Amino acid sequence: MRIAVLTSGGDAPGMNAAVRAVVRCATFHGYEPYIVYQGYRGLIEGKIEKAPRFSDCINSGGTLIRTSRLPEFKEIEVRQIALDKLREHGIDALFVIGGDGSYQGALKLSEMGMPCFTIPGTIDNDIASTDFTIGFDTALNTILDAVDKLRDTSGSHQRCSVIEVMGRRCGDLAIFAGISGGAEIVITRETGFNKQEVLDTLKDAHEKGKQHAIVIITEGITDVHALAKEINEYSGFGCRATVLGHVQRGGSPTGIDRVLASSLGTYAVDLFASGLKNKAVGYVNGQLVNYDIDEALKMPRKVSELYKIMKKL
Ligand code: ADP
Ligand code: F6P
Numbered sequence: 001m002r003i004a005v006l007t008s009g010g011d012a013p014g015m016n017a018a019v020r021a022v023v024r025c026a027t028f029h030g031y032e033p034y035i036v037y038q039g040y041r042g043l044i045e046g047k048i049e050k051a052p053r054f055s056d057c058i059n060s061g062g063t064l065i066r067t068s069r070l071p072e073f074k075e076i077e078v079r080q081i082a083l084d085k086l087r088e089h090g091i092d093a094l095f096v097i098g099g100d101g102s103y104q105g106a107l108k109l110s111e112m113g114m115p116c117f118t119i120p121g122t123i124d125n126d127i128a129s130t131d132f133t134i135g136f137d138t139a140l141n142t143i144l145d146a147v148d149k150l151r152d153t154s155g156s157h158q159r160c161s162v163i164e165v166m167g168r169r170c171g172d173l174a175i176f177a178g179i180s181g182g183a184e185i186v187i188t189r190e191t192g193f194n195k196q197e198v199l200d201t202l203k204d205a206h207e208k209g210k211q212h213a214i215v216i217i218t219e220g221i222t223d224v225h226a227l228a229k230e231i232n233e234y235s236g237f238g239c240r241a242t243v244l245g246h247v248q249r250g251g252s253p254t255g256i257d258r259v260l261a262s263s264l265g266t267y268a269v270d271l272f273a274s275g276l277k278n279k280a281v282g283y284v285n286g287q288l289v290n291y292d293i294d295e296a297l298k299m300p301r302k303v304s305e306l307y308k309i310m311k312k313l
Helices: 015-028 039-044 076-088 100-111 136-157 172-180 195-207 224-234 245-249 255-273 293-298 306-312
Strands: 002-007 032-036 048-050 093-098 116-120 159-165 185-187 213-218 238-243 279-284 287-292
Touching: 002 015, 002 039, 015 032, 015 093, 015 255, 032 039, 039 076, 039 100, 076 100, 093 100, 093 255, 100 116, 100 293, 116 255, 116 293, 136 159, 136 172, 136 213, 136 238, 136 245, 136 255, 159 172, 159 224, 172 185, 172 213, 172 306, 185 195, 185 306, 195 213, 195 224, 213 224, 224 238, 255 279, 255 287, 279 293, 287 293
Parallel strands: 002 032, 002 093, 093 116, 116 279, 159 213, 159 238, 185 213
Antiparallel strands: 032 048, 279 287
């Protein structure tokens, strides 16, 4: 039996650990593991090779087998090319590490007859079928490092720091960073954004003698530099905005992400070995779980209610 693995969509720390787990667990079961380089794009270009043992990579960030975004993968003719390439190489199952877009691609390939397994790899934590995605913990800690540093300088200048973090469809990075970084305000799609309320809260805090403040906001909600200017003019705090950007996607994965990646990667291959196919693996309430990929994609995304505790902190 031959299996292939690819990474797709935005890279995430821990993807290499997940690829390593898939490759090694496949070898453990006596299968021949293959790598597809550069995600779905590499697949249609036939970049499929026998996997190396994948040594010295559990600690590396990014994805060594590369990734891509290929919007044309939504077209059946393009996916047919992918299927033909997999068949040419005698691949019996494809393991896709990525976010929900990548899951959609895997679902459609599975409907065309290629057994697929999906493993949640994205910093955004936006996959409903798992409590945590591979990469989220590392990105959170990268953000925290920046928040702690910005706290030093905003405290020294008695300023407010507005910090924009990633999370295209999910505010978890902002919410978790807000709680663990001791922010005064978190703004995400889940919390809603009422600019006047933000301005009034900061003004009130300033009047009560607060020395500095931290506001964490998810990308794509408002222009953070314009918001900083308004806070500056209204609240009494001097204010600066910082967009953390792609630095959040890099770095060596945390221990939690390495364990998550190793567990989910081996679990997915074990499911294949037990005769199952077209499964999305996840980690829910401390257990490894699997769902049909279409079922996983239909699950309503859990909205973190954790931001509600911030009022009490
Ligand atoms: P992520 O997997 O991190 O959510 P994207 O949303 O960019 O990242 O999706 C990664 C890739 O998955 C896309 O570039 C595309 O190749 C494929 N994909 C996304 N949506 C679909 C879809 N509806 N049908 C088929 N393939 C898709
Ligand atoms: O999917 C992860 C993510 O980092 C999002 O949070 C962000 O919006 C997006 O990728 C950025 O993607 P790109 O690499 O295209 O700039």
